[in-house]
Amino acid sequence: MISRDEALAIAREWARAGRPGPAPEVDLYEFDLGYVVWRVLPETGVVDGVPIPPPSTGHPRAVVDRETGEVSQWASLSAPMVAEEYALYRAAEGRFPPDVRRVLDRAGWFPGRDFSAGVNHWMVSFADELAGLECPPTVRAALIEFGGLELPQLDRPGEPEGGFTSYLFPTLGEIVTDKARAFAVEFDNPVYPIGNNEDGPSELVADAQGRVFMLHWADDFFVGPDIDTAIVNLIRGTEMSEASDRDW
Numbered sequence: 078m079i080s081r082d083e084a085l086a087i088a089r090e091w092a093r094a095g096r097p098g099p100a101p102e103v104d105l106y107e108f109d110l111g112y113v114v115w116r117v118l119p120e121t122g123v124v125d126g127v128p129i130p131p132p133s134t135g136h137p138r139a140v141v142d143r144e145t146g147e148v149s150q151w152a153s154l155s156a157p158m159v160a161e162e163y164a165l166y167r168a169a170e171g172r173f174p175p176d177v178r179r180v181l182d183r184a185g186w187f188p189g190r191d192f193s194a195g196v197n198h199w200m201v202s203f204a205d206e207l208a209g210l211e212c213p214p215t216v217r218a219a220l221i222e223f224g225g226l227e228l229p230q231l232d233r234p235g236e237p238e239g240g241f242t243s244y245l246f247p248t249l250g251e252i253v254t255d256k257a258r259a260f261a262v263e264f265d266n267p268v269y270p271i272g273n274n275e276d277g278p279s280e281l282v283a284d285a286q287g288r289v290f291m292l293h294w295a296d297d298f299f300v301g302p303d304i305d306t307a308i309v310n311l312i313r314g315t316e317m318s319e320a321s322d323r324d325w
């Protein structure tokens with residue numbers, strides 16, 4: 078367990094960031110999982126009764142984990158907000174495999190992510206194209222959490238840029254729903270667009286049960302029984318069964 082004094086020492090090294098000279102002054106906020114730390118900026122002077130603006134603003138926060146002493150960097154938010162986000166982040170450990178979690182982190186996903194505003198705007202903007210397609214609660218929840226993310230496929234060594242990237246709606250591009258409508262008729266299973274993939278390119282859709290499918294020009298494929306599994310399979314490039322096998 079990391080004590081308060083140990084956390085301060087770790088925080089000073091983090092704040093120094095390899096710069097020469099004495100370690101800068103730091104402060105911390107203690108919570109159950111660790112310590113939120115930040116660099117204390119020197120007070121600025123006053124000219125004609127007006128405070129001089131600081132040379133820079135928006136300095137990041139860091140969290141020193143209470144168990145391991147590991148340091149992670151966070152946005153320039155209030156210490157209680159950083160502590161809350163860190164707790165959510167830790168609670169989601171184990172939800173995705175480490176290699177997939179790294180891709181999601183780089184893409185901008187985090188536990189509790191809420192992209193409702195973007196999803197709502199996208200649905201209004203493409204209301205004509207989406208007309209007649211029902212967005213079930215499970216699909217809407219997936220779009221709110223993962224919408225707008227670009228998820229590269231892993232290469233063999235476990236690094237991004239190895240294959241076909243998946244783009245989850247909303248995106249900057251247009252939307253085509255012909256294949257989604259045809260799939261619903263062929264399999265008697267209504268689906269809703271959730272994104273596209275560079276392979277083909279192809280469309281990504283999901284049904285009311287949360288099952289995800291890839292509608293490719295060569296065939297339709299079953300990606301996963303839920304959004305989490307589908308994301309793992311898309312990022313890892315897992316081989317998919319044909320939707321016509323009906324093993325879903």
